Amino acid sequence: MSWHKIAETSTDLFINGNPIVEIDLGEKKVCIIKWKDEIKACAEKCPHAGAKMVDGYLDALGNIVCPLHKYKFNLEKGRNVTGEGYFLKTYLIEQRADGIYINL
Numbered sequence: 001m002s003w004h005k006i007a008e009t010s011t012d013l014f015i016n017g018n019p020i021v022e023i024d025l026g027e028k029k030v031c032i033i034k035w036k037d038e039i040k041a042c043a044e045k046c047p048h049a050g051a052k053m054v055d056g057y058l059d060a061l062g063n064i065v066c067p068l069h070k071y072k073f074n075l076e077k078g079r080n081v082t083g084e085g086y087f088l089k090t091y092l093i094e095q096r097a098d099g100i101y102i103n104l
């Protein structure tokens with residue numbers, strides 16, 4: 001695993017006000033999520049049937065909700081909190097003095 005800089009500031013990532021964005025890191029795409037003052041990251045596709053998570057939304061607890069069948073995933077561990085038994089890959093994010101980094 002290695003750290004990759006993805007932006008200077010969170011303002012650079014969430015330019016249109018949407019709290020979920022998809023970014024292309026060359027060999028893979030990931031979703032970056034803003035929840036309150038935290039930034040999280042997860043796989044671009046739902047582990048159930050491959051829907052694009054960028055088209056989903058966040059619930060009141062900060063879980064990401066898949067747009068297709070509405071399964072919910074905790075963004076800390078990727079656990080499927082609605083009980084269907086799926087796991088969404090998540091990635092560590094660090095907000096450093098010189099920018100925002102993701103660990104892939």
Ligand code: FES
Nearest residue numbers: 046048049066069
């Ligand atoms: S594709 Fe995401 S819940 Fe079915």
